[in-house]
Amino acid sequence: xxxxxxxxxxxxxEYGAAFELQKQAVREVMADKSTTRVYLLEHPPVYTIGRxxxxxxxxxxxxxxxxxxISLYEVDRGGDVTYHGxxxxxGYPILPLARWGNDVRRYIRMLEEVVIRFLREYGIxxxxxxxxSGVWVGNxxxxxxxxKASRDRAGKSFITSHGFALNVQPDLSHFTHxxxxxxxxxxxxxxxxxxxxxxxMDEVKxxxxxxxxxxxxxxxxxxxxxx
Numbered sequence: 001x002x003x004x005x006x007x008x009x010x011x012x013x014e015y016g017a018a019f020e021l022q023k024q025a026v027r028e029v030m031a032d033k034s035t036t037r038v039y040l041l042e043h044p045p046v047y048t049i050g051r052x053x054x055x056x057x058x059x060x061x062x063x064x065x066x067x068x069x070i071s072l073y074e075v076d077r078g079g080d081v082t083y084h085g086x087x088x089x090x091g092y093p094i095l096p097l098a099r100w101g102n103d104v105r106r107y108i109r110m111l112e113e114v115v116i117r118f119l120r121e122y123g124i125x126x127x128x129x130x131x132x133s134g135v136w137v138g139n140x141x142x143x144x145x146x147x148k149a150s151r152d153r154a155g156k157s158f159i160t161s162h163g164f165a166l167n168v169q170p171d172l173s174h175f176t177h178x179x180x181x182x183x184x185x186x187x188x189x190x191x192x193x194x195x196x197x198x199x200x201m202d203e204v205k206x207x208x209x210x211x212x213x214x215x216x217x218x219x220x221x222x223x224x225x226x227x
């Protein structure tokens with residue numbers, strides 16, 4: 001059975017507002033699993049700390065954060081600290097996992113596969129590192145993944161939230177003020193750095209959606225929303 005999935009393009013949106021949208025969306029999908037959706041967006045500069053992290057992996061204090069213009073949030077996804085900012089494609093799939101085996105680890109591997117296939121279209125060979133989430137080019141992470149799986153009202157299946165952050169052409173210097181994902185011996189990279197040119201964000205969104213539709217075997221319906 002082919003599932004229809006809404007792709008909701010939010011453009012640029014503050015992290016806190018997007019977080020509230022996700023929580024509302026999870027409640028809606030719990031009530032009606034046909035309302036499957038993916039939010040695609042960019043955030044102003046922000047560090048987020050997941051359940052496995054701590055502020056000790058943020059290497060600057062509150063005053064320095066203000067000077068840098070970077071916000072800080074503690075959130076309920078898995079993983080440690082990461083950065084979101086302009087030039088980074090962020091995606092928040094709100095999906096009922098029963099459609100995909102109700103397996104969170106499998107779901108994370110599928111999100112990785114979407115990005116791996118997408119990057120291959122640009123001649124970028126990427127992959128996984130055993131024991132670590134995300135997508136890597138050598139020892140440099142190009143896409144971070146951190147998800148939350150909430151049980152539905154019957155307690156039988158999971159609804160996903162949070163998701164992935166693909167470095168298209170963000171300010172990579174902002175990663176130097178944290179220990180990304182709590183990993184001290186790996187770096188970060190971007191499509192722009194690897195290709196030596198800018199990559200239009202709309203082009204990236206369209207390519208990611210094509211790859212997502214292929215991996216998840218869904219039919220995508222695109223919608224842009226002004227927020």
